Amino acid sequence: MTDRESPPDPERPTEPAPPLPLAEGDRVVAPKAGGLARSGLIVSVMTMLSRVMGLARDVVVAALFGAGSGADAFFVAFKIPNFMRRLFAEGAFNQAFVPVLSEYATRGSRREVRELLDAVSGSLTVVLALLTALFMLAAPWLVWVFAPGFGRDPEKLALTADMLRLTFPYLLLISLTAFSGSVLNTWNRFAVPAFTPVLLNISLIGAALLLTPLMSEPAMGLAWGVLIAGVAQLAFQVPFLVRLGLAPRPWPNFAHPGVRRIMLLMAPALFGVSVSQINLLLDTVLASLLAPGSVSWLYYSDRLVELPLGVFGIAIGTVILPALSKRHAEQSSEHFAAMLDWAIRAVLLLGLPAALALALLAEPLLISLFHYGAMTEQDIAMAAMSLRAYAFGLVAFMLIKVLAPGFFARQNTSTPVKVGIIAMVANMVLNLLLIWPLAHAGLALATALSAFMNAGLLGWLLRKEGVLVFQPGWGRYAVQLLGGCAVLGVGLAWLAPDWQAWLGWGVWTRVSWLALLVVVGAAVYFAWLAATGVRIRHFRMKS
Template sequence: MTDRQPPGSPPEPETSPVTDDERAVAPKSGGLMRSGLVVSAMTMLSRVMGLVRDVVIAALLGAGNGADAFFVAFKIPNFLRRLFAEGAFNQAFVPVLSEVATRGSKREVRELLDAVAGSLAAVLALITALAMFAAPWLVWLFAPGFGRDPAKLALTADMLRLTFPYLLLISLTAFAGSVLNTWNRFAVPAFTPVLLNLALIGSALALTPLFAEPAMALAWGVLIAGLAQLAFQTPFLARLGLLPRPWPDFAHAGVRRILKLMVPALFGVSVSQINLLLDTVLASLLAAGSVSWLYYSDRLVELPLGVFGIAIGTVILPALSKRHAEQSREHFSAMLDWAIRSVLLLGLPAALALVVLAEPLLISLFHYGAMTEHDIAMAAMSLRAYAVGLVAFMLIKVLAPGFFARQDTKTPVKVGIVAMVANMVFNLIFIWPLAHAGLALATALSAFMNAGMLGWLLRREGVLVFQPGWGRYGVQLLGGCAVMVAGLAWLAPEWQAWLGWSVWTRTAWLAALVFGGSGLYFAWLAATGVRLRHFRMKS
C-alpha cells in the first residue's frame, strides 16, 4: 500500500479524502497477505467462539422442535443480512466509496457517508417493522413444513419478532465495517462477529431459566448481539473522523449509483445463501431434525470458508476497487490469481479433512446433552455433501469481487440465476434418494457451476490472466492432499469409539489429527518447494 496520495488529489489536509496517517494501517511490507492474516486470525477467533456457541446450543436444545424453531427464526434475518448487508450492499458500496476516496475530496466522502447511512437506516427500519408485523407469514414462507404444527409455527413467529431487528442493527454494522475495510482497518470488522457468539452463549447460560421455552433466551441473545456489534464499531469510525450524520438522501448521486449496483448484486454475490435457504424450506418438509442436521453441518463448513475464503475476499475487494480506479489492469489480474492460489492452498485440504473426519468432528463438538448418535450420523451425511462444494464456495468469494470492483453487477446476476435454477433441479434429483444430504449435495454442485462460470467469464474478458507456474503448483497441492488423507485415514480410530470417550479424550484425539494432518500436508509442500514468499502480494 503506497503512502502517497492518489494522482490528482489536492495536497491540503482539509480537502484530501484521507491523510497519510489514515492510510497507513499496517507496515508497508505486509500487503494483502498481512491483511489477509489479520482477517483470518480474527475470523478464526469468531468461528471458534461460534463452535462453542453451537456446542452450548446443541447441549441445550439438541435437534428438536425448539432448536428447529430458533434456527429458522435466526436464519431469516441472518440470510437477509448476508444477502443485503454483506452481499449486495457491501459489494456495491465499497467500489463507489473507494472511487470517491481515491479521486474526490474529504467533504465528498463525508456527504456520501451521511446520505448512505441515512438512506440505509430508513429503508431497513421500514422493512423491520413490516417483518415483525407479518412474522407468522414469513415463517410459513421460509419453512412451510412448520404449518403442520401450529405450536411450532407460533413459537418461531414469536422468536422472529425478537430476531428480525438484528437485520437493521447488523446492516448498519456492516456499513461501518465497509468504511473501516476501505481504510484498511480490517481487524475491527473481522472481530465484531465474536460479540454475536458471546451474546448467544451468555443468553443461553444466563437467560434460559427465565423462559418456559429455553430457545426463547437465544432469540433475546440475537437482539442483544446486534446492539453490541453496532456500538463496538462506532468509536473506530469516530477516530478516523468518518462517523456519519445519517440523513436519508435518495437523490444523492452516490446513493443512486449504489442502488443501481445493488439490484443485480442481490443475486450475483449471494447465490450460495439463497441455495442454503432453499435447503431449509425443503428440509422443513422432511423428517424432524432435518433443519438442525443441515445447520450443524453447515456450521462446520462455515469455519474454513470464513477463515480462508471470506477473509481473502474481504481484503481484495477494496484493493481491486482501488486498482480499477487507478486503471492498473495488470496488478488487478495478478491479485485475482493470488486470491485463487491462496484459497486452493487451504480450502482443498480443509474440504478433504471434513470428509474424512466428519463424525469425529461432529461428536467432539455436538454429541452432548440432547444430541443423539442418530443426529450425528445424519449430520455427517450432509457435512460430507457440503464439504464437496467448499472449494467452490471459496472461489465464489474471491471471483465475484473481480466483477464488483469494476462496478459490473449485471454479469454475476446472470451467472447467479443459472446456478439457482441448477440448484433447484439438483434438489429434485437428490432429495428423494438422499433426503437432507441430497439438498446439501445440490448446493455444492450448483456452487461449482457458479464458480466455474465466473472464472470462465473473467478469463474471456481478459481480466483474469493466470500467472506462470500453475502446473507445478497443482501437482504440489494434490500430492500434499493425498499424503494428508492417507495419514488421517491411518491414524483416526473408528468413529463409533469416539461416542464413549470423555470430552478431554475427544479433544486430545481431534487436536492430534488436525495437527498431524496439517503437518503432513505442509511438510510435503515445503519439501516440494512451496515457500511463504510465493504468496506475498502488494495491495
C-alpha cells in the same frame, strides 16, 4: 454506468495525493498500500476466533436443545434475518458500496467522502427500518414461506413467529454494523470488523446459559440473545469510526449521485453475490418437509463448513475487494489480474486440505463438538452425511467469494446476477432430483454442485473478458497441492480411530485426539509443500 465512468470530481488528479492524516487538508487519500497476505492473516485470525466462539455457541445450544422442535424454531427464526443480512449488508450492499467508496476515497475530497457517508447511512437506515417493521408484522407468513413444514405443527409455527419478531431487528442493527465495517475495511482497518462477530457468539452463549432458564419457553432466550448481539456489535464499531473522523451523520438523501450508483449496483447484486445463501435457504425450506431434525442436521453440518469458509475464503474476499476497487480506479489492469490470480492460489492452498479433512473426519468432528446432552448418535450420523456433501463444495464456495469481487470491483453487477440465476435454477432442479434418494444430504449435495457451476462460470467469464490472467507456474502448483492432499488423506486415514470409538470417550479425550489429528494433518501437508518448493514469499502481494 460504465466501468470507466469519471469519478465524483473529474477535475481532480487521478493519482492519489501523498498520504496525509484524514483530518488534514481537503483530500481524503486512499489507504496506504499494504500486504494482502498480512491483511488476510489478520482477518483470518479474527475470523478464526469468531468461528471457534461460534462452535462453542453451537455446542451449548446442541447440549441444551439437541435437534428438537425448539432448536428447529430458533434456527429458522435466526436464519431468516441472518439470510437477509448476508443478502443486503454483507452481500449486495457491501459489494456495491465498497467500490464506490474506494473511488471517492481515491479521487474525491474529504467533503465529498463525508457527504457520501452521511447520505448512504441515512438512506440505508430508512429503508431497513421500514423493512424490519413490515417483516415483524408479517412474521407468521414469513415462517410459513421459509419453513412450510412447520405449518403441520401450530405450536412450532407460533413459537418461530414469536422468535422472529425478536430476531428481525437484528437485520437493521447488523446492516449498519456492516456499513461501518465496510468503511473500516476501505481504510485497511480489517481487525475491528473481523472481530465484531465474536460479540454475537458471546451474546448467544450468555443468553443460552443465563436467559433460557428464566423463560417459559427456553428457546426464546436465544432470540433475545440475537437482539442484544445486534446492539453490541454496532456500538463496538462506532468509536473506531469516530477515531478516523469518518463517523457519519445519517441523513437520507436518495438523490445523492453516490447513493443512486450504489442502488443501481445493488439491484442485480442481490442475486449475484448471495446465490449460495439463497441455495442454503432453499435447503431449509425443503428440509422442513422432511423428518424432524433435518433442519438442525443441515445447520450443524453447515456450521462446520462455515469455519474454513470464513477463515480462508471470506477473509481473502474481504481484503481483496477494496484492493481490487483501488486498482480499478487507478486503471492498473496488470496488478488487478495478478491479485485475482493470487486470491485463487491462496484459496486452493487452504481450501483443498480443509475440504478433505472435513470429509474424512466428519463424525469425529461432530461428536467432539455436539455429541452432548440432547444430541443423539442418530443425529451425528445424519449430520455427517450432509457435512460430507457440503465439504465437497467447499472449494467452490470459496472461489465464489474471490471471483465475484473481480466483477464488483469494476462496478459490474449484471454479469454475476446472470450467473447467479443460472446456478440457482440448477440448484432447484438438483434439489428435486436428489432429495428423494438422499433426503437432507441430497439438499446439501445440490448446493455444492450448483456452487461449482457458479464458480466455473464466473472464472470462465473473467478469463473471456481478459480480467483474469493466470500467472506462470500453475502446472507445478497444481501437482504440489494434489500431492499435499494425498499425503494428508493417507495420514488422517491411517491415524484416526474408528468414529464409533469416539462415542464412548470423554470430552478431553475427544479434544486431545482431534487436536492431534489437526496438528499432524497440517504438519504433513505443509511439510510436503515445503519439500516441493512452496515458500511464503510466493504469496506476498501488495494491495
